[in-house]
Amino acid sequence: MADTSARQVQRVLPLPPFVTPEEVLRDSLPLLDPPNRITVTDAAERFMRIPLGGSWRGFDRNVTPYMVEPADTTQSRRFKTCCFVGPSQSGKTVMLQSVSMHAVMCNPGPVQVIHMTQADANAWVEEKLDPIIANSPFIRERLGSSRDDSTFSRKRFKGMRLTIGYPVANQLSSRSQRMVLLTDYDHMPQRLGPKDSPEGSPWTMALGRIKSFMSRGMVLVESTPAFPVTDTNWRADAANPNAFPPVSAGIGQIYNEGTRGRWHWECPDCEGLFEPRFDRLRYDDSLDPGAAAEGAEMVCPHCGTLIAHRHKVHLNRLALKDRGGWLHESTRLNDQGQRVLCRLSDADLRQTQIASWALDGAAAAFANWIDLVTRYEAARREFEATGDDIKMSQVYYTEIGQPYARRETDEAGAVTVQALRDSARDIPTQTCPSWARFLTTSVDTNGSWFAVAVTAWGLQGQRMLVDRFDLRQPLDASPRAKDSEGRYRAIDPGKYAEDAHVLLPLLDRIYPVQGSDWSLKTSAMVLDFNGPPGWSDNAEKLWRKLKRDGKGHLVFLSIGRGGFKIPDRVWYATPDRGSKGKKARAIKLMNMAVDRLKDTVLAAVARMDEGPGSYPVPKWLEEERLTELLAERRGEDGYDKRQGVVRNETLDLSVQAQALAEYRGLNRIDPASPPEWMTLSEVNSFAVWTGQGRVGGDQRPSPASAEKRTIKWLRR
Known part of the structure; x- marks a missing residue:
């Protein structure tokens, strides 16, 4: 377009194509539909595509069967918090993504995702969320077309908004959210706000954001543990078989306040149910770490059957047929005074507003026992040689998914001057x-x-x-x-x-x-x-x-x-x-x-x-x-x-x-x-x-x- 007075030519972008009222109405009608009453897992299989094995594939519940119950429970009105503790690379992030996309496709409402830091939040959007949206046609169709509809801090879909933030007080204040999803919780600051008058932990502040949605509000917390055990003399007992040892802060405390679910397998021989834990792996620890790991097998505590690693996928999938799966603590005790374990739907379930699950690394889908045992044995031997337990704690937190109990450091177990004097060597000075x-x-x-x-x-x-x-x-x-x-x-x-x-x-x-x-x-x-x-x-x-x-x-x-x-x-x-x-x-x-x-x-x-x-x-x-x-x-x-x-x-x-x-x-x-x-x-x-x-x-x-x-x- 020429401007003769200014002797300049201004280029104006073409107008968007004409849209009829009928097209606007047709595009808006799906927003009037009632919520789609399907589970998070069903919605993920129907609408979502994820990267797996180097290619984009439809979501499959059989890859991580242990994530079905935690993901589906996020839509429950019985609980206010869903808490999942597990090792790294166990599928926690995919669960968080499936819960977010369920809100987009089936139950629109404001959802907020909180990451460890702003840099981590941006990386998650760029590397995980945006590719899923781009490769999932149904979800991509729901994303707004305006330039401001897709940013690092916000995604606007038809009928809902997805906000991405990080743990600072103003991100978890003065906003109403139907769901708040906290990822890698133990790596967040546990006290938000000014140091002299902190406002609370990210979890407690998130609970304040969902109050206006009443029973429809939900906080999802997932993380690997990262806080050490505070009482090294603590031992699980018959009355609290699924409890974590006490920790100073973090997701371990939230898990202990909840239903305390643990993943179980059905033994192929005796058909008894047991938790596949790292401490139930049997191998020859006198061999080099790699050689010891090659022979690692899971031991059934009921009959002593040895289960090879190649059976892990099959035993995990059997749980979807009620042959194993998640068992939580109930309010009942048997004749021997032992706590009875039950399903999440049981009427005698532990009375709490927190549904909690803890997965041991031995059952994680993307971890194999050879790597797990090799890393543990290498860390154990370094600890015995040097007394430095940093690698041992990393194995427990990220590989096994359990709080780590450091060596005894209280006054009762400490070395004394007199003990050193009694054991001193008789050797001349200098x-x-x-x-x-x-x-x-x-x-x-x-x-x-x-x-x-x-x-x-x-x-x-x-x-x-x-x-x-x-x-x-x-x-x-x-x-x-x-x-x-x-x-x-x-x-x-x-x-x-x-x-x-x-x-x-x-x-x-x-x-x-x-x-x-x-x-x-x-x-x-x-x-x-x-x-x-x-x-x-x-x-x-x-x-x-x-x-x-x-x-x-x-x-x-x-x-x-x-x-x-x-x-x-x-x-x-x-x-x-x-x-x-x-x-x-x-x-x-x-x-x-x-x-x-x-x-x-x-x-x-x-x-x-x-x-x-x-x-x-x-x-x-x-x-x-x-x-x-x-x-x-x-x-x-x-x-x-x-x-x-x-x-x-x-x-x-x-x-x-x-x-x-x-x-x-x-x-x-x-x-x-x-x-x-x-x-x-x-x-x-x-x-x-x-x-x-x-x-x-x-x-x-x-x-x-x-x-x-x-x-x-x-x-x-």
């Missing part, structure tokens, strides 16, 4: 045990002293303190070391960079090996990079001086990272950014997952022997040092000092030593063929011959040669 093959030196920086520990390590991960002392005075050669009356001042590592030079002789100290003509000097030293103001700069100066002197590869600067969810235990990297907006330093730091490493150290202390991975204490170690070693106790989010304890340096030094030993290759050692620098021989530059009458003279390699060999081994 002497390595006979099994020692290398030493590490740890330094903890404080305001007016350096705490130092020298640790001897064996080839099987055992360790023992060889020396433990504090450095409180600077070297005589240091400027201003003494006052006018000849008295030493206290070390001030943040103020005086030269005070750090008191650490330099530590690299050359030697310690004899008991029962041997060899002595050892430290193979590496780790310094705490945190400390009083100014220390970080002075620590960097010390490291650069050592680097110029050719000893930089023997000294590491460490920094701790708290929390149990850090994926790596130890990593050596340049900081991404500096503190308080400063430029990041151009040096590498040894980053330590301190809480995970404390698990390893204290598990080793609790062994009280000298076996692989142990941490025996020598008799010469003072009681105050033992108190420092046991100064902290494990909490849900990390370690904290015990009440009344002031100092914890020995524990911190032990954590530094563990991190340094792991970085130097402790977990990669083959005891039958150790690297040269872990042997008592001429080829080890850290071993010193202190015997008499040695033949052949000193045949040890030069320091440069030893350094090249060590670095080559570390890079393997």
Whole structure:
């Protein structure tokens, strides 16, 4: 269209095609239909297509039979909440999608889906929801045609809206919804709103959104568990056979308030019903994880029949014919005082407004027993070797689908100073045990002293303190070391960079090996990079001086990272950014997952022997040092000092030593063929011959040669 006055040509999009009133009416008539009284599963099979095996196929209830009852129950007026707990990749997300699409096709009404974060919500829309809509013709036809009808936060269908959000207070406030679907619930913040006056959990706030719909309102909660057991002495009893152990928060608490349904199989031999659980898998745990997993079979607790993995699909599908399936707790007890299990429709069902189900990973459709057993055995063996249970907890949460009971950490089960004193080893001070093959030196920086520990390590991960002392005075050669009356001042590592030079002789100290003509000097030293103001700069100066002197590869600067969810235990990297907006330093730091490493150290202390991975204490170690070693106790989010304890340096030094030993290759050692620098021989530059009458003279390699060999081994 020409505009001659402005001498411009404006391009106008063509008008949409003419629509008659009859066409508008015909398009709107389906909205006047009453709700379609078919189940969620029937609607999914009729209208929905899902990706399966690399192609788009119609929904099939036989793929995940255990999801039929939870999905269909979301339309019940008897319950206000449906709660499903299960392992990852068990079909939980498809159930949530089928419930959403049932509201689109059969029972229009406002539905809200809440994901863990906004990024996860957007990813779910882009990767899961939009493809299902695009590949399901009936559903695609119901989607509005306006550009605003299909966004990341909202889908407008004819007669209903589907809102996608994330767990913040304003997303679950001031809105009326017929259904609220909470996915991955245990990975959401459990308290929403301001910290000083939280409004509630996502579940309780979701219940407030459905009140105006009365009995038609429903909240669906699904997740893998992610909160540990709070009472490790808890055991299921006959009166509560399906209950979860107590947890501090999350979906486990909601499940326990509900009907507590568990999935059951019918035994092919005795026809008895039993729950297929991971702890009922039988295999030879003395074999390697992969070999053990190959022979895993399910044991019927009634007759002892062994059931192979190839029968899992058939036994799951039999449940759709009432030969197994979900059994919930009832209000009845039998003559032996045992709780009677029943169907969800039973009149004696446990009285609650929450229908809850928990699926064990052994019965999950998309998990096989070989993978499950392999991951469990690998995690179990790592836990036994290191005391770090992070992988074990991940297996329980995501693979088995059960809350994880961590090792005993209460006061009754804790190691005591007296117990360590009673089991202490009689070995002279500053002497390595006979099994020692290398030493590490740890330094903890404080305001007016350096705490130092020298640790001897064996080839099987055992360790023992060889020396433990504090450095409180600077070297005589240091400027201003003494006052006018000849008295030493206290070390001030943040103020005086030269005070750090008191650490330099530590690299050359030697310690004899008991029962041997060899002595050892430290193979590496780790310094705490945190400390009083100014220390970080002075620590960097010390490291650069050592680097110029050719000893930089023997000294590491460490920094701790708290929390149990850090994926790596130890990593050596340049900081991404500096503190308080400063430029990041151009040096590498040894980053330590301190809480995970404390698990390893204290598990080793609790062994009280000298076996692989142990941490025996020598008799010469003072009681105050033992108190420092046991100064902290494990909490849900990390370690904290015990009440009344002031100092914890020995524990911190032990954590530094563990991190340094792991970085130097402790977990990669083959005891039958150790690297040269872990042997008592001429080829080890850290071993010193202190015997008499040695033949052949000193045949040890030069320091440069030893350094090249060590670095080559570390890079393997």
